[in-house]
Amino acid sequence: MRSAPQCAAAHDGPVYDQSLLVTDHHLQNAVVWIKKGLDSWVFSPPSEPVMIDQKGCLYEPRVAAAMVHQPIVFRNSDAEAHNVHGRPQILSTWNFMMSRPGATRTLTFDKPEVGVPIGCDIHPWMAGSITVVGNPYFGVTKADGIVNLTKVPPGDYVVGVWHEKLGVKEQPVTLSPSGTASLKFELGG
Numbered sequence: 001m002r003s004a005p006q007c008a009a010a011h012d013g014p015v016y017d018q019s020l021l022v023t024d025h026h027l028q029n030a031v032v033w034i035k036k037g038l039d040s041w042v043f044s045p046p047s048e049p050v051m052i053d054q055k056g057c058l059y060e061p062r063v064a065a066a067m068v069h070q071p072i073v074f075r076n077s078d079a080e081a082h083n084v085h086g087r088p089q090i091l092s093t094w095n096f097m098m099s100r101p102g103a104t105r106t107l108t109f110d111k112p113e114v115g116v117p118i119g120c121d122i123h124p125w126m127a128g129s130i131t132v133v134g135n136p137y138f139g140v141t142k143a144d145g146i147v148n149l150t151k152v153p154p155g156d157y158v159v160g161v162w163h164e165k166l167g168v169k170e171q172p173v174t175l176s177p178s179g180t181a182s183l184k185f186e187l188g189g
């Protein structure tokens with residue numbers, strides 16, 4: 001970040017790599033979602049957008065998830081220009097500039113895809129991801145490593161987890177009517 005003094009000036013101290021954040025064995029920024037078992041259901045996307053800010057030349061949040069057709073709003077809070085370059089495998093690639101502070105741009109996606117990398121070609125340390133899910137049952141872990149999926153209809157499911165450094169895992173789960181189920185995932189070593 002030294003190469004861009006205006007970016008560094010937005011931070012009080014050194015800026016550390018945030019690609020792997022673990023606190024007491026709890027993994028942050030892991031995406032959890034229902035991967036299989038909901039094919040016969042149709043869900044409306046939330047009208048509330050998912051916000052991805054560019055602040056201090058970092059993505060906030062670094063790891064985001066949205067439902068298919070849910071608006072994803074990219075915002076540039078910096079005086080620096082950024083471009084938002086998405087590199088999906090399934091969805092269409094995008095790349096646009098955001099030059100003015102306060103500028104926003106909204107994207108929506110019509111198909112799911114897990115862990116689409118996003119980056120800025122001007123500031124190569126800027127890395128993030130967006131996961132697009134076909135149902136409303138997903139979340140991203142905070143420091144406690146937990147995601148709660150609520151109001152899931154009873155049924156047999158496969159739950160997936162994705163992390164940018166530690167890859168993917170999945171587990172089956174059966175949810176009884178009015179029941180709860182908990183799953184524990186272990187990623188890495």
Ligand SMILES: [Cu+2]
Pocket residue numbers: 057081082083120121122123126
């Ligand atoms: Cu940038």
